[in-house]
Amino acid sequence: MTISQEIISEIARYAQMAPSGDNLQDWRLSLNGDTLELIGEFDDHPFNFNHRPSLTGYGAVLENARIASEEFGFEMIEELFPEGANKKLISSLRFSKSPSKNQQPLFPYLETRAVNRGKYQKKELPPEMRKELVKTAEESGFGKLLLTENSASKQKAAKAAFFGSQIMMEHQGVHQSLFQNIRWTQAEAEKTRDGLFIKTLELGFQEPAFRLLRSWTLTSILNFFGLSLFAAFRDYQLSMGSSALGLIEIPDDSPQSILNGGKLFERLWLKMSSLGLSLQPESAIVYFLHLFWEQPHHFTPSQRRVLEKGARALKEAFPMKNEKGILMLFRLGYASKAPSTRSLRKLVEI
Numbered sequence: 212m213t214i215s216q217e218i219i220s221e222i223a224r225y226a227q228m229a230p231s232g233d234n235l236q237d238w239r240l241s242l243n244g245d246t247l248e249l250i251g252e253f254d255d256h257p258f259n260f261n262h263r264p265s266l267t268g269y270g271a272v273l274e275n276a277r278i279a280s281e282e283f284g285f286e287m288i289e290e291l292f293p294e295g296a297n298k299k300l301i302s303s304l305r306f307s308k309s310p311s312k313n314q315q316p317l318f319p320y321l322e323t324r325a326v327n328r329g330k331y332q333k334k335e336l337p338p339e340m341r342k343e344l345v346k347t348a349e350e351s352g353f354g355k356l357l358l359t360e361n362s363a364s365k366q367k368a369a370k371a372a373f374f375g376s377q378i379m380m381e382h383q384g385v386h387q388s389l390f391q392n393i394r395w396t397q398a399e400a401e402k403t404r405d406g407l408f409i410k411t412l413e414l415g416f417q418e419p420a421f422r423l424l425r426s427w428t429l430t431s432i433l434n435f436f437g438l439s440l441f442a443a444f445r446d447y448q449l450s451m452g453s454s455a456l457g458l459i460e461i462p463d464d465s466p467q468s469i470l471n472g473g474k475l476f477e478r479l480w481l482k483m484s485s486l487g488l489s490l491q492p493e494s495a496i497v498y499f500l501h502l503f504w505e506q507p508h509h510f511t512p513s514q515r516r517v518l519e520k521g522a523r524a525l526k527e528a529f530p531m532k533n534e535k536g537i538l539m540l541f542r543l544g545y546a547s548k549a550p551s552t553r554s555l556r557k558l559v560e561i
């Protein structure tokens with residue numbers, strides 16, 4: 212039996228729910244005959260270096276599409292980079308009827324998974340959950356999940372996240388792109404259906420002050436008085452207050468490995484949602500380090516020193532085989548409350 216256009220549309224709708232850096236959803240899903248195409252709409256901003264954040268999101272889109280298609284009784288046949296890895300056509304997806312209906316335990320979480328940037332409860336991660344998550348990564352064949360084992364390694368990993376946040380407030384280009392991607396009102400969020408709606412940042416009473424930081428001049432003056440350290444300390448505290456920090460390590464830097472790493476990241480996030488756990492990526496330090504290792508000129512000498520400390524802290528926190536294989540850093544745990552609001556998605560019309 213061939214697949215109907217209605218089912219492909221449904222699969223695309225679930226695929227669109229994937230997470231993306233700053234919720235930019237920098238891809239397009241389009242129907243070509245009976246093939247669903249995933250087209251990258253990445254930009255060449257230095258902080259999208261090697262399209263790492265974009266490719267990680269595309270991996271999540273493909274993971275969602277696979278789970279949904281199997282839930283609907285179709286096997287997804289995926290051709291990656293049919294026109295070459297530097298082209299915009301990321302993947303062509305075809306669907307063939309599965310001999311048996313194969314219910315997907317992670318399917319219900321495609322719709323409910325969400326980033327939770329609030330406080331988490333001071334609770335340990337039960338050893339059986341820890342094992343299950345590590346096993347999920349092992350079985351994927353896409354990469355490894357490393358989790359902090361004790362408070363000393365958590366402190367190191369939280370320090371690495373701290374250094375990433377510090378640079379975010381101190382680098383004009385990063386500041387500019389972050390603030391451009393914020394949607395300041397509900398109406399604005401509903402109009403674009405992408406970007407970071409301010410309420411999802413869970414800033415609480417600090418929100419009015421944060422709004423003033425749109426101005427780089429003000430931010431850079433306040434940085435002189437310790438603003439970037441104050442902001443980074445907030446992230447450090449959130450990390451220390453969560454059950455663990457996790458790091459995904461991938462075998463190499465190829466676009467295919469990054470994309471597969473994105474599939475693994477989404478699978479783990481959905482798995483955590485199914486276990487009642489919440490997650491917040493702390494990706495800044497990871498992306499800054501990759502850029503720093505290849506093109507240090509994007510950073511000032513003092514920012515380079517901060518990044519060197521970040522790299523050291525990550526290495527001490529996690530027993531990595533290859534530090535250049537870092538794909539994603541995140542904190543995880545039991546959220547104190549549900550997210551205040553959910554981020555929106557662009558409507559898929561195929």
Ligand SMILES: Cc1cc2nc3c(=O)[nH]c(=O)nc-3n(C[C@H](O)[C@H](O)[C@H](O)COP(=O)(O)O)c2cc1C
Pocket residue numbers: 228229230231232233234263264265267268271324325326327328406407491492493494495553554
């Ligand atoms: C590649 C990638 C990097 C991300 N980095 C961060 C991050 O550093 N901090 C953060 O709070 N969220 C981060 N996120 C989460 C996204 O902002 C979030 O998924 C997006 O806003 C959509 O919201 P949702 O996941 O709740 O649907 C990242 C997501 C992806 C896929």
